[in-house]
Amino acid sequence: MATIVPAVFSFVRELYQGSFDIEAFEKEVGRDFDSSEIAQITAKFEQEAKGLRNKDEIRRIITFIDLTTLNGDDTGSKAVAVAKRAIQPIPTDASIHCGSVCVYPQRISDIVKYLKETNQKTHITGVAGGFPSGQYHLKSKILEVELSVADGATEIDIVISRAAALEQDWKTVHDEVHALKKACGNAHLKTILATGELKTLSNVYKASWASILAGSDFIKTSTGKEAVNATLEVSYVMCTAVKRWFELTGKRVGFKPAGGIKTVDEALAYVVLVKNVLGEEWLNPELFRIGASSLLDDALNAL
Numbered sequence: 032m033a034t035i036v037p038a039v040f041s042f043v044r045e046l047y048q049g050s051f052d053i054e055a056f057e058k059e060v061g062r063d064f065d066s067s068e069i070a071q072i073t074a075k076f077e078q079e080a081k082g083l084r085n086k087d088e089i090r091r092i093i094t095f096i097d098l099t100t101l102n103g104d105d106t107g108s109k110a111v112a113v114a115k116r117a118i119q120p121i122p123t124d125a126s127i128h129c130g131s132v133c134v135y136p137q138r139i140s141d142i143v144k145y146l147k148e149t150n151q152k153t154h155i156t157g158v159a160g161g162f163p164s165g166q167y168h169l170k171s172k173i174l175e176v177e178l179s180v181a182d183g184a185t186e187i188d189i190v191i192s193r194a195a196a197l198e199q200d201w202k203t204v205h206d207e208v209h210a211l212k213k214a215c216g217n218a219h220l221k222t223i224l225a226t227g228e229l230k231t232l233s234n235v236y237k238a239s240w241a242s243i244l245a246g247s248d249f250i251k252t253s254t255g256k257e258a259v260n261a262t263l264e265v266s267y268v269m270c271t272a273v274k275r276w277f278e279l280t281g282k283r284v285g286f287k288p289a290g291g292i293k294t295v296d297e298a299l300a301y302v303v304l305v306k307n308v309l310g311e312e313w314l315n316p317e318l319f320r321i322g323a324s325s326l327l328d329d330a331l332n333a334l
């Protein structure tokens with residue numbers, strides 16, 4: 032780490048030695064963002080997205096989708112039905128798969144059982160760690176992650192503590208994500224910032240950094256349960272942090288916009304944003320996902 036991270040990011044080195052210096056964190060990543068400037072940039076992305084609407088791009092979008100069902104009345108058979116769609120979303124094309132099927136912890140084992148019985152594979156994302164509010168004891172968040180991984184989730188989506196973020200307690204945000212990353216074992220960790228509840232773009236940037244520094248494999252905008260979910264504006268700020276981390280360390284963290292993305296046109300705007308800010312190399316399911324429950328319907332209608 033010492034040879035890769037420049038001196039200006041000395042706090043990253045200290046972090047890896049087990050300390051989190053909040054003053055250094057604020058100094059290094061505290062910055063303001065100009066909303067109107069970002070709005071102009073994202074308006075261009077939306078414009079560019081209009082020219083991208085073709086069948087190949089729509090098929091590619093389908094491969095990015097974490098096909099989601101997160102409802103109180105989800106049953107085992109509903110979860111399995113969604114998993115079947117994630118495995119073969121286009122009925123006439125067995126070569127295309129969604130990024131994963133995303134469910135609550137109690138539904139993970141239903142999908143694992145179905146995959147075993149039918150000898151099929153898909154990534155299973157379990158939302159855990161006090162999803163969606165994060166208002167739970169850390170011990171129960173850790174246990175929920177451990178149980179979800181034991182049940183067979185290959186990817187875990189957790190939420191940050193918005194309470195800690197709003198109190199500018201970035202050490203707690205970082206330390207919780209770090210503990211949950213450890214609980215994931217080999218499962219990939221996607222950390223949800225719930226940006227609609229973070230109040231400022233400066234907070235979105237700091238939350239991105241705290242989550243990246245804690246070892247998140249992806250950072251994700253929203254749970255789909257906040258009043259305001261994914262927006263291009265917060266995505267721009269989050270991808271700016273992902274890009275800076277890559278410039279400093281050579282490490283690629285993934286990005287997942289989620290919540291309220293229902294149409295191909297909306298999804299294409301995120302594709303253009305990622306391509307422009309992070310580069311084409313991010314546009315594969317290893318580094319880019321879209322969390323969505325209904326986007327697949329619009330994509331299939333458009334094919």
Ligand SMILES: O=C[C@H](O)COP(=O)(O)O
Nearest residue numbers: 254255290291322323324
């Ligand atoms: O993580 C995925 C989101 O919960 C999905 O949200 P959505 O139902 O608005 O598509």
